[in-house]
Amino acid sequence: xxxxxxxxxxxxxxxxxxxxxxxxxxxxxxxxxxxxxxxxxxxxxxxxxxxxxxxxxxxxxxxxxxxxxxxxxxxxxxxxxxxxxxxxxxxxxxxxxxxxxxxxxxxxxxxxxxxxxxxxxxxxxxxxxxxxxxxxxxxxxxxxxxxxxxxxxxxxxxxxxxxxxxxxxxxxxxxxxxxxxxxxxxxxxxxxxxxxxxxxxxxxxxxxxxxxxxxxxxxxxxxxxxx
Amino acid sequence: xxxxxxxxxxxxxxxxxxxxxxxxxxxxxxxxxxxxxxxxxxxxxxxxxxxxxxxxxxxxxxxxxxxxxxxxxxxxxxxxxxxxxxxxxxxxxxxxxxxxxxxxxxxxxxxxxxxxxxxxxxxxxxxxxxxxxxxxxxxxxxxxxxxxxxxxxxxxxxxxxxxxxxxxxxxxxxxxxxxxxxxxxxxxxxxxxxxxxxxxxxxxxxxxxxxxxxxxxxxxxxxxxxxxxxxxxxxxxxxxxxxxx
Amino acid sequence: xxxxxxxxxxxxxxxxxxxxxxxxxxxxxxxxxxxxxxxxxxxxxxxxxxxxxxxxxxxx
Numbered sequence: 001x002x003x004x005x006x007x008x009x010x011x012x013x014x015x016x017x018x019x020x021x022x023x024x025x026x027x028x029x030x031x032x033x034x035x036x037x038x039x040x041x042x043x044x045x046x047x048x049x050x051x052x053x054x055x056x057x058x059x060x061x062x063x064x065x066x067x068x069x070x071x072x073x074x075x076x077x078x079x080x081x082x083x084x085x086x087x088x089x090x091x092x093x094x095x096x097x098x099x100x101x102x103x104x105x106x107x108x109x110x111x112x113x114x115x116x117x118x119x120x121x122x123x124x125x126x127x128x129x130x131x132x133x134x135x136x137x138x139x140x141x142x143x144x145x146x147x148x149x150x151x152x153x154x155x156x157x158x159x160x161x162x163x164x165x166x167x168x169x170x171x172x173x174x175x176x177x178x179x180x181x182x183x184x185x186x187x188x189x190x191x192x193x194x195x196x197x198x199x200x201x202x203x204x205x206x207x208x209x210x211x212x213x214x215x216x217x218x219x220x221x222x223x224x225x226x227x
Numbered sequence: 228x229x230x231x232x233x234x235x236x237x238x239x240x241x242x243x244x245x246x247x248x249x250x251x252x253x254x255x256x257x258x259x260x261x262x263x264x265x266x267x268x269x270x271x272x273x274x275x276x277x278x279x280x281x282x283x284x285x286x287x288x289x290x291x292x293x294x295x296x297x298x299x300x301x302x303x304x305x306x307x308x309x310x311x312x313x314x315x316x317x318x319x320x321x322x323x324x325x326x327x328x329x330x331x332x333x334x335x336x337x338x339x340x341x342x343x344x345x346x347x348x349x350x351x352x353x354x355x356x357x358x359x360x361x362x363x364x365x366x367x368x369x370x371x372x373x374x375x376x377x378x379x380x381x382x383x384x385x386x387x388x389x390x391x392x393x394x395x396x397x398x399x400x401x402x403x404x405x406x407x408x409x410x411x412x413x414x415x416x417x418x419x420x421x422x423x424x425x426x427x428x429x430x431x432x433x434x435x436x437x438x439x440x441x442x443x444x445x446x447x448x449x450x451x452x453x454x455x456x457x458x459x460x461x462x463x464x465x466x467x468x469x470x471x472x
Numbered sequence: 473x474x475x476x477x478x479x480x481x482x483x484x485x486x487x488x489x490x491x492x493x494x495x496x497x498x499x500x501x502x503x504x505x506x507x508x509x510x511x512x513x514x515x516x517x518x519x520x521x522x523x524x525x526x527x528x529x530x531x532x
Contacts, residue, residue, distance in 0.1 A: 153392055157372060157385050167371050171389065174364040175396050178403035185410060206399075217392050220309070224384045268477075279481035283490045290494070322505075329497050337490040344486050442498060450505030456512050469516040 009094045010102045017106030020079070031072035032114040038064040039122050050127045057126035058136070058187035065115055065140065066176050069147040070169055072111040073155045076103055076148075077222070081159050090226055096219035104145075104152050104215070112144035132191035135200075139183035142203040149210040150175050156221035179206060236315045238455050239464035245448040252445040259438035266431030274428075283341040284428070289436040290334040291355070293443060294362055295397070297327035301369070302394035305387035315451075317383035318458065320390065321373050322450040326443060328366035334359050354408035358401045365393045379458055 004012065021028055042060050043053060080086040080103075089099050119140050123133050154172040158164035186199035267285035274281040304320035307313050338356050339349045350356070369386055376382035459465050480487045 153388070157389060158375070161375050163375070167368070167375050170364065170371055171368045174361045174368065174400070175392070177361055178396075178399050181403045181407045185407065202403075209399075213395065217388055221385065221388050224381060224388065227381060273481060278483060280483035280486055282480070282483075282487050286490050286494045326501055329501050333494055333497055336493055340486045340490045340493075344483055446501045446505065449502060449509070453505045453509035453512060456509065456516070460512070460516060465516065466520060469513060469520050 004094075006094055006098060009092070010098055013089075013099055013102040014106050017103060018109065021106070021110045028110050028114070031068040031111045032118060034071055035064050035068040035115055036118065036122065038067060039126070043126075054127040054129065054191070057123060057128040058132070058184045058191070061119060061122060061126070061136065062139075062143075062180055062184045062187075065119075065144060066147065066173070066180060068115065069111065069144060069151060070172055070176075072107070073148075073151040073168065073172070074165070075111075076107045076152055076155050077159050086222065087226055090223060096222065097215035100152065100156075100215045100218045100222070101211075104148050104218075107152075108145050108148040112140075112148060115144060116140050128187075129191040131193065132187050135190035135196060136187050138200060139186050139203060142200070142207050143179045143183045146179050146203075146206050146210045147176060149214040152218045153214055153221055156218045156225060159222070160225045179203065182206070236313050238314055238318075238459055238462075239468075241315050242452055242455055242464075242468075245452055249445065249448055252441055252448070256438055256441045256445055259434055259441060263431050263434035263438050266427075266434060271428045271431055272425075277345065280341065280344050281428075283337050285431055285435045287334060287337040287341060288432060289439045290330045290337065291359060292436055293439050294327055294331040294334055294359065296440075297323050297330065297443065298362065298365070298390070298397065299394060301327065301390040305390040305394075308383055308387040309391075314458075315455075317380070317387075318451045318454045319447065321369075321383060321386060322447055322454050323443075324366055324369045324373070324386075325450070326446055328363060328370065330439070331359055331363045331366055335363065352408070354405045357408070358404045361400055361404070362397070365397070369393070 039060060042056070046052065046056075077086060080089070090096060092099065116137065119136055120133055123136050128136065151172050154168050154175075155164075157171065158168050161167065182199045182202045186196040186203070189196040189199065263285065267282060271282075273279050301320050301323050304316040304323070307316035308320060335356065338353075338359065342351055342353070342356075343349050369389055372389055373379075373382045373386045376385055456465060478484060478488075
């Protein structure tokens with residue numbers, strides 16, 4: 001018997017997903033491109049007034065991140081659903097929640113991480129205050145995994161549907177509100193020179209809560225969708 | 228007790244019992260509603276600060292209470308659906324959603340109608356109104372998901388998961404929005420602040436709240452009966468029912 | 473007296489629409505499922521009368 005331990009299975013699945021994405025680079029680039037495009041539109045729409053842009057930068061960066069994360073959600077399970085490997089995963093001996101977590105991690109690495117790298121550049125373009133940029137980095141680091149985790153529940157619920165897209169946004173966006181509020185307010189506070197430990201702590205709490213609860217919900221939603 | 232629960236859970240039994248209760252519930256609802264309206268519109272004195280406009284409270288506050296209450300009931304049904312696969316809980320869960328959405332809508336609309344004379348605008352990003360708006364989206368998500376999935380047994384389980392996820396998130400969303408509001412509070416101080424409510428206002432308020440609760444059970448029975456019939460239309464008991472009459 | 477009551481101290485335009493809206497919404501929630509239920513029953517009855525004495529078909 002050559003059975004994989006749980007950790008091995010986790011790492012194996014993570015590597016498999018990353019390899020698949022690296023072979024198909026479009027998936028990797030599209031959410032990032034969308035993120036940059038949306039942010040580019042704002043100065044064009046409201047005028048390139050430096051003070052105004054700096055004032056609304058936290059808000060638009062986070063709204064854009066939210067939308068980019070939402071658009072990319074479908075790819076967490078889509079290809080595995082279509083080629084049947086998701087069913088295989090459900091049949092495996094390992095707890096589905098852990099496997100789900102591996103898939104969500106892979107997804108975050110290819111969609112969330114690029115935002116993390118890109119955000120400081122965009123912040124500079126929008127003229128965000130220097131002292132806020134570190135906080136921006138932290139909020140994205142803590143916030144985007146929560147978006148992927150919560151989003152995975154929504155995708156798992158709608159994966160079998162032909163027109164899941166609109167429903168998915170209706171399911172997921174209201175649940176994103178707390179992250180949006182605390183992340184944007186942390187950056188806002190930091191650029192005004194306030195202490196923002198509270199907001200960061202809240203984001204951290206959201207992350208742990210989502211990490212511990214959402215894989216279970218996603219797993220049971222997947223089981224439901226595949227039945 | 229368990230036997231009773233089990234029996235109530237069987238669709239034909241529930242269908243009959245609910246049908247028998249509806250006239251009684253309707254009568255109780257009418258009595259509560261009329262006495263609540265009488266107390267609220269005639270007996271209670273005008274508010275010293277807001278004049279007569281505060282009478283919207285008798286609709287607004289009970290609706291807001293119901294909107295939360297019904298979501299919690301839905302989540303509870305969701306647990307029952309996932310754990311025991313109980314058909315009746317599926318039906319109650321999905322029949323509750325439109326009623327809950329209606330109460331949420333009413334809370335929003337009356338809040339806005341109340342806000343106009345008090346704040347001077349139809350919409351203020353007040354903490355409670357904003358949470359209520361997000362709650363409305365949660366309800367619409369439940370309804371939308373249920374409509375999108377053709378197989379209703381699968382749809383029920385999907386909705387059950389969603390309701391549970393939602394109910395975990397509601398306190399977080401509520402807290403976040405309250406916090407957000409306290410941060411960005413504008414110059415107008417909210418006038419929804421709990422005043423030390425007078426007894427002559429409290430009694431009709433509670434009567435209205437009770438009336439809405441009874442109304443919820445009443446309409447829930449009504450729409451659950453319809454939903455049950457629709458889902459079980461091929462079963463033996465429905466056939467007997469439609470032949471028997 | 474009556475018109476004073478209806479006037480609601482000048483807030484009639486806000487108070488009465490609230491109550492009216494509530495009445496409409498609550499009535500719809502009551503009426504629509506009821507109508508659906510009745511139509512469903514009617515249809516089932518017709519269906520079962522048409523199939524008459526035929527054996528119960530699980531797909532009908």
